[in-house]
Amino acid sequence: MEIERLTSFEFEEIKKKVLGVIIPIGSIEAHGPHLPLATDLYTIHEIAKRVAKEVPILIAPPVYYGLCRSTRDLPGTLSIQGETLKLLLLDIMESLYRQGLRTIALLSGHAGGTHNCYILDAGETFLEHHKDTRIFVANIAKLLRDLSQKIELHPQDSHAGDWETSLMMHVKPEVVKNLDQAFEDYPAFPEYELVTEKTKFWHSGIWGNPKLASPEKGKKICDLLVKKLVELFLSGSK
Ligand SMILES: [Zn+2]
Incomplete structure (x- = not known):
């Protein structure tokens, strides 16, 4: 049940019966010619x-x-600072806690390393101050790596490539477009050195091969991710 669609009267009843709450976290970023900017949120x-x-x-x-x-x-990417993301998540978690919810999952569709460190830090900080809560922190890319024995994917497939395009073809096919213009690409950032002009080293937003994508593969990936997250909610560590 999506909180935004409930009345406050419904929320009051439903919150007593749920196992927890998911906060979906995305990004607005370039995903090649074939996937929309909000892909990470949609998935x-x-x-x-x-x-x-x-x-x-x-x-x-x-x-x-x-x-x-x-x-x-890259065109269309709208980024926010990690500190902003952390403070926003802390505020949302505090409100959910005040409403009586004690199990919170911070789930990100965006795989960026720094982005996910800030989400992890928000979770750890919140847990430190609310020891009666269960906090889950996960992102799609990490979950997929953990499930990799069950899905055949190229080890370099990371962004707007095979898995992400497949997943979108299954969960939200109406926003996938121009597949004939999608192409295989990989970034060429230098090892260890930080660079400011990042578009010189990666200009497509594609990191993998979207030509390999299929809705059937997307369904398999989706089913595995759903199963894993259901297991997490049903597991009991407290
Ligand atoms: Zn993405």
Whole structure:
């Protein structure tokens, strides 16, 4: 159940019966010629909705924005600072806590390393001050790596390539477009050295091969992710 669609009267009843709440977190960033800028939000939001069909959970209104470094100068990318993201998540978690919710999952569709460090830091900081909560922190790319024995993917496939295009073809096919213009590409950032003009080293937003994508593969990936997240909610560490 999506919180934004409930009345406050419904929320009051439903919150007593749920196992927890997911905060879907995305990014607005370039994903090649074939996927929309909000791809990272759409994937995790659609997965959250499917988890909510399997177990009684709430879905908080999503956070569309994230921290994007490598793609920040590509057309359409709208990045926010990590500190902003952390403070926003802390505020949302505090409100959910005040409403009586004690299990919170911070789930990101964006795989950026720094972005996910700030989400992890928000989770750790919140838990430190609210020891009666369960906090989950996960992102799609990490979950997929953990499930990699069950899906055949190229080890370099990372962004707007095979898995992400496949997933979108399954969960939200109406926003996938221009597949004939999609192409295989990889960034060429120098090892260890930080660079300011990132578009010189990565100009497409594609990191992998979207030509390999299929809705069937997307369904398999989606089902595995939903199953894993359902298991997490049903597991009991407290
Ligand atoms: Zn993405």
